[in-house]
Amino acid sequence: MDLPVVIAGAGIGGLSAALALGAAGHDVLVVERAGELAEVGAGLQLSPNACRVLDDLGVLDRLMPYAVAPRTIRIGSGRTGREIARIDLGDRIAERHGAPYLVVHRADLQKTLFDRALEQGRIEVRLGSEIIEVGDTPDGIVQCHVQTGNILSQIPAKALIGADGVWSRIRGRVPGHKQPEYTGLTAYRATLPAEHVDEDLLSRTGLWLGPNAHLVHYPIRAGREFNLVALVPERWTEEGWSATADRATLLGHFGNWAPGVKALLEKPGSWLKWALCGVDANGPWSDGKIALLGDAAHAMLPFAAQGAAMAIEDAAVLAHLFPPSATDIRAVLKAYEAARRKRVKKVQETAAENGRIYHLSGPMALGRDTVMKLMTADRLSARQDWIYGWTPPR
Ligand SMILES: Cc1cc2nc3c(=O)[nH]c(=O)nc-3n(C[C@H](O)[C@H](O)[C@H](O)COP(=O)(O)OP(=O)(O)OC[C@H]3O[C@@H](n4cnc5c(N)ncnc54)[C@H](O)[C@@H]3O)c2cc1C
Structure with a gap:
């Protein structure tokens, strides 16, 4: 029997990864601690690099009724109240990059990803369930210890993706990873x-x-x-x-x-x-059949508005490198980490530099x-x- 890929966390990264891995042909189980996807959080900016992936995942069109495509970013001086500069968004950025720049409520994006995941056929989302421990069997299967209310269960997985956010528990299973x-x-x-x-x-x-x-x-x-x-x-x-x-x-x-x-x-x-x-992206993001994704791997300052976008990009790259037929999953997850680190680090540094400026x-x-x-x-x-x-x- 083919085991599922288990994903810890139904945030933006976890649900994007579920959709991408499901589309690649994996069975996917998403385990989410929250009992419901409540309307928490507020705005997220989604630049063309993120929207392009959302389009591939069949989510962009469904998100549009909840989104706004701002015409510009107007940069002003807080001290004088005067305009300093404008950056074109709207049609100009969509033409430049072939995908829009949107602003959305986090909850609207999460709900849109969630609804699409439930339809896809290969994805199960278990709400109100928390991964409290992770073990291995002698034959190398990842055992996820999941608590749902008072019930404890063990779920074998072919791989575990820790998309459990900046305060990730799964990160503790990746030796050498940096703490937030x-x-x-x-x-x-x-x-x-x-x-x-x-x-x-x-x-x-x-x-x-x-x-x-x-x-x-x-x-x-x-x-x-x-x-x-x-x-x-x-x-x-x-x-x-x-x-x-x-x-x-x-x-x-x-x-x-x-x-x-x-x-x-x-x-x-x-x-x-x-x-x-912030979580320093220099540390390892994977160990054996466990890998981190999104904020769990590389939470960053929001000054480039790229935290959610990097999680969405991670999802696309992971699924691309992980065919269901893969036998060396450790190598797949190392390849994912290697493919992502340089770009994510550069975006992290850019966000920090923007903050200083x-x-x-x-x-x-x-x-x-x-x-x-x-x-x-x-x-x-x-x-x-x-x-x-x-x-x-x-
Ligand atoms: C409640 C909430 C509100 C937010 N509000 C904003 C906002 O207003 N503006 C903004 O820019 N960014 C916000 N963010 C952050 C933003 O969503 C992320 O930076 C970005 O989308 C990257 O997402 P992620 O999927 O890596 O992590 P997250 O979005 O943090 O998602 C992690 C998910 O994992 C779940 N989880 C954690 N531990 C476990 C476990 N052991 N087992 C199972 N599930 C687990 C969490 O409940 C959460 O749903 C918010 C995040 C959260 C969780």
Whole structure:
């Protein structure tokens, strides 16, 4: 009997991997700790490299009714409130890369992937179940110890993919892998009904740069809601995506920003926050028949908006290198790791560098703004080509 590939986690990475591996001909079992795919999280940006894979997975068309394709990214100075530069998105980026740039609610993407997975025929998703331990049998089969309520079961797998996020348990089964590190930065997020903001904000992504802080906003839920994420340095560390944030503390970080931007930050009555963690992609991502994928392998700062995209790309590459007939699964998983590491590390470094540039102050910030103003929209776009132009192996 052919054993399934077991995937820990029905996040964006786990469900994308399930769809890709299922399409390649594997039976797949996804084990997800959460009892339901609740509407947690908020906005995600999906650049053309991610959308291309979602299209291959049969998900992009179904996602479109929930998505917005912003016309531009408008970069502004938080201090003066003035525009610094614009990067074309919309039709221009779709023409440039043959795939759109979308903004969505995380829950809408997760639900779309989940519904498609249930239809595909080869994929089972077991909600409310957690992989609590992993063992091996003498003949090299991976034994996943799964807890569902009070019931413990053992599930044999031909391979285990740890897509269990930044606080991954499966990572403990990959000797030498690096543990997540807090970056000293916190992301505050809030959503508003679209009618609470000016209409022109609903057709673009906004990126405001300021000393030691930046703000990103864009529409989600087909333009019915507006998503704000404010990023600031804070020595706060706690696991989770939805801690209640103190609004006054957040606003304090933006005290000397331009009145128009502050007015936008003052609109939400409440904010949630999460402490930003990174996982160094240099460590091994696989051991034997176990491999890590997405945030579990390489969580990164969100300043290149590529965390979910890298997980989606991982899924496409893993499935491409893993035919159901493969006998040397260790070699398959090592090949996957080797195929992904260089690009993921470069994107991680770019995200960290963006953070440094976004948070500059004084003359360095003035220099940054001048350089950006002098760059044409086309040159600014071209700087992203190596990220957005990636195509999945076929
Ligand atoms: C609840 C939540 C809300 C988020 N909100 C945002 C947001 O608003 N904006 C943003 O940019 N990014 C958000 N993210 C992060 C973003 O989704 C990821 O960075 C990106 O999509 C990479 O996804 P991933 O699949 O690698 O990991 P994740 O999206 O973190 O998914 C990991 C999944 O594994 C499950 N899991 C963990 N341990 C086990 C286990 N032992 N057994 C079984 N299942 C397990 C978790 O419940 C989770 O569903 C959120 C993530 C989560 C989990």
